[in-house]
Amino acid sequence: NAGVTQTPKFQVLKTGQSMTLQCAQDMNHNSMYWYRQDPGMGLRLIYYSASEGTTDKGEVPNGYNVSRLNKREFSLRLESAAPSQTSVYFCASSDGRGYSNQPQHFGDGTRLSIL
Amino acid sequence: RKEVEQDPGPFNVPEGATVAFNCTYSNSASQSFFWYRQDCRKEPKLLMSVYSSGNEDGRFTAQLNRASQYISLLIRDSKLSDSATYLCAVNRAGSARQLTFGSGTQLTVLP
Numbered sequence: 001n002a003g004v005t006q007t008p009k010f011q012v013l014k015t016g017q018s019m020t021l022q023c024a025q026d027m028n029h030n031s032m033y034w035y036r037q038d039p040g041m042g043l044r045l046i047y048y049s050a051s052e053g054t055t056d057k058g059e060v061p062n063g064y065n066v067s068r069l070n071k072r073e074f075s076l077r078l079e080s081a082a083p084s085q086t087s088v089y090f091c092a093s094s095d096g097r098g099y100s101n102q103p104q105h106f107g108d109g110t111r112l113s114i115l
Numbered sequence: 116r117k118e119v120e121q122d123p124g125p126f127n128v129p130e131g132a133t134v135a136f137n138c139t140y141s142n143s144a145s146q147s148f149f150w151y152r153q154d155c156r157k158e159p160k161l162l163m164s165v166y167s168s169g170n171e172d173g174r175f176t177a178q179l180n181r182a183s184q185y186i187s188l189l190i191r192d193s194k195l196s197d198s199a200t201y202l203c204a205v206n207r208a209g210s211a212r213q214l215t216f217g218s219g220t221q222l223t224v225l226p
């Protein structure tokens with residue numbers, strides 16, 4: 001039962017480098033999300049995709065771009081990494097149909113350090 | 116006021132104890148409520164949804180109080196394995212898909 005798969009699990013970058021975090025889900029979910037989690041800050045939504053072909057900004061989108069490649073895959077790109085982007089990044093997905101009770105299911109995270 | 120607020124704890128309780136956490140939310144139009152469990156350096160995992168009439172799953176009971184705008188999680192007969200951070204999540208007004216998460220309540224169950 002793969003669920004939501006994120007790659008890589010760990011990454012160290014230098015300031016100014018770029019990279020793409022990959023996320024794929026095999027639950028046929030319509031909606032996908034990218035969060036970052038910092039100590040004391042909880043989970044903060046970066047971007048989300050309500051359905052294939054759409055993306056929207058969340059609470060903290062600056063410095064990031066996303067691509068909903070197909071229904072399964074949702075990538076997060078850092079164009080020019082900054083130390084403030086050091087964080088744990090989680091991808092999540094949810095069914096996205098209907099209105100109520102839309103739990104999200106998370107990948108096991110990418111631990112990113114920017115030096 | 117934050118959209119979702121939790122007492123960060125930590126809550127340190129002995130094995131077998133009953134412990135309860137609350138989570139307050141600011142948007143009276145919210146419709147979906149969840150409790151997640153997060154172990155240290157791991158991903159959040161769905162513990163249970165919270166239904167209007169309250170619901171129970173084994174030792175865990177979740178309740179919703181719309182009048183006072185909070186949800187609660189009660190854990191009975193605490194086990195060492197219950198030690199974790201518990202996050203509440205509430206959907207944002209006008210969006211069934213977007214959830215706002217609390218910062219979490221840390222629970223340690225002591226032998």
